[in-house]
Amino acid sequence: DVPHFVQRNLDNHQSRNRLAIENDHITRHYGISWVLKHDWYHVLLGWNTFYSIVFLLALWTFWIIMFAVFYQTIDRSSPEKDCGLGIKGNPIEFHGAFAFSLETCTTVGYALPSGTNALFVNCPGLQLAIYLQMVWSMLFNALILAFFFARLGRCDARGTQSLFSNKAIIEEKGGKWLFHARVYDFDSAKPLIEAHVRLYTAKWNNYNRPKDRGEQPSLWQTTRVLSPSDGLGSVLYTSIPTCVTHHIDAYSPLSPPLAQKSAGVVPGHGLVLREADSDTFNRDGYCCPVCGETYASLENLKRHINYTKLYKKKDKTPIEGSHQDETIVTPELTNKFVMSEDELRESLKDKEVILVVEGMEPLVSGTFQALQSYTAEDV
Ligand SMILES: [Zn+2]
Incomplete structure (x- = not known):
């Protein structure tokens, strides 16, 4: 019996159009990290749509939480300074920081939790964090658009x-x-x-x-x-x-x-x-x-x-x-x-x-x- 490169694994004797080849040697010597480092986009595109959506949403949520932690840390580092996040002497809680992070990421209108214009005057550190989150958010939106366009329109x-x-x-x-x-x-x-x-x-x-x-x-x-x-x-x-x-x-x-x-x-x-x-x-x-x-x-x-x-x-x-x-x-x-x-x-x-x-x-x-x-x- 000869091994089959092309398996007839669909109904009516057709094939799923995948070759039964494994890169055992390459995986062992280079590791999956090698291909992820050099061609991560096509690795991601090759994933099942459901898994890749779950992964991208998890990545998005992870960074919103990370920025929430940054905002909380910034606010706590100088509790006496009014940045408009927490009330003076009472720094912002995590859920408030999370909401602020989400708001920044999705740019749904803009309201500071403790509504003053202190953010625009007092806190350059906080402005830098907001700037970084917006840059990240813009790039991530571009990635997700490109990903969905390529994944849904693929012809394989x-x-x-x-x-x-x-x-x-x-x-x-x-x-x-x-x-x-x-x-x-x-x-x-x-x-x-x-x-x-x-x-x-x-x-x-x-x-x-x-x-x-x-x-x-x-x-x-x-x-x-x-x-x-x-x-x-x-x-x-x-x-x-x-x-x-x-x-x-x-x-x-x-x-x-x-x-x-x-x-x-x-x-x-x-x-x-x-x-x-x-x-x-x-x-x-x-x-x-x-x-x-x-x-x-x-x-x-x-x-x-x-x-x-x-x-x-x-x-x-x-x-x-x-x-x-x-x-x-x-x-x-x-x-x-x-x-x-x-x-x-x-x-x-x-x-x-x-x-x-x-x-x-x-x-x-x-x-x-x-x-x-x-x-x-x-x-
Ligand atoms: Zn002759």
Whole structure:
């Protein structure tokens, strides 16, 4: 059983669009305080709305109480001086200081508890405390406005309206193996803007082998999209149920490694290639090992070898090192990429195909992501 990055934890086989990844190492070495220090706003935005409102109200109330304590302390520090808070010789009580602090914070009119204009004349210390509370209050109001705007207008939940088929299909068509999954938007009357799809394959077999060699393991592998072609940005119109197709070719992370090795295609050198690009003459996918000429299709390479063999025979060119040399032009050279259904089933066992649909929500222009996952049993 392979671990699932994307869990299908919503009804109707959909996912909550959260990856099952924990940053164990980072949390242990940097601690949560590191991220709070550098990006506290987005940590706060990520909290549940209810908890964040409770937290912000608690913070607001805490500072009102703190300022109430300051006012009480200031008033008590010189009981004989009339600042208009308490009566001369009788400093303000806590509940009075709290009401004054609340009044200052919310700027609801202005009345001094012991109504004189002493505040404006006598007490610079008290004026400083009022000034600081008003600065704090202004900044806090700005924060709470920004927070509510961002939290209520956020679009990450919009992804739940992007629906994916429960099962993916693999069909063999004209000698090609195609992987299909379907995407459809629930709110199809209000089309998404610039929706597009990406595919990844998580491969668990041999995950540790590159690590043992001191190389970077590539657990997630980019998987090319044949339709809607990733060459054109794999853009989707999700208001109509749309098939997302991947060609399981000699370069696909889904195909069995043995079948990949026996195919006569050029190596990818770390790039993720598609056979379809050479099939349509956009790129040469086959190379003649004798003269170095490259060809887009296997048929063209075969024609080249057969034709060159014919006239080299007529020219009486020495066999060694020529197109007639069977140690160079081996029969495997013109092997097509072939695999059986059983090989493909075996190859899918350690894999999870992950579909990522991204789009823009038309009302507030926020971007979002929707995820779905297919393992061998979902195909
Ligand atoms: Zn040649």
